[in-house]
């Protein structure tokens with residue numbers, strides 16, 4: 001039996017960086033079609049800001065192993081909608097996940113395949129349990145970077161298809177200076 005070597009790494013709690021991790025950057029241009037307000041999207045696309053960065057430590061996609069990653073989700077809005085991650089189901093849909101809030105303010109939108117949505121607020125110290133079969137997207141509702149850790153099965157995989165096409169049944173927007181979770185007018189089952 002070949003045993004893997006255990007490891008410990010220190011997350012930089014200010015920046016969210018995991019030393020030695022694989023870095024992924026998603027800019028606004030990578031989120032084409034995701035936001036409601038197409039005019040506001042086109043306008044902000046001139047700057048094409050970084051929306052989020054992911055620092056991932058991933059293993060071979062085998063049953064029983066675990067990956068972990070931090071995400072640094074920058075503050076910002078497209079029209080009234082707060083910046084968010086793409087959101088996904090797991091390719092192995094029954095795989096669950098744990099998130100842990102490190103810095104900043106935000107939350108997670110979750111959704112069943114039938115379109116039943118839940119919103120869970122997150123701040124430093126919040127643990128979110130993502131049950132099997134729920135799509136999940138994080139949203140930065142604050143004015144500083146929202147940093148969190150996620151731990152997920154190595155064989156979970158990302159299934160972006162249905163969220164990329166249809167989005168979530170709820171939107172997280174700012175209205176009169178307040179965070180509101182409202183129905184997505186374009187949602188269809």
Ligand SMILES: O=P(O)(O)OC[C@H]1O[C@H](O)[C@H](O)[C@@H](O)[C@@H]1O
Nearest residue numbers: 054069070071085086087088150
């Ligand atoms: O993949 P997205 O939906 O864009 O979310 C960004 C990332 O968020 C967390 O870090 C998850 O652990 C990653 O698996 C995911 O890739």
Ligand SMILES: [Fe+2]
Nearest residue numbers: 090097136152
């Ligand atoms: Fe996930």
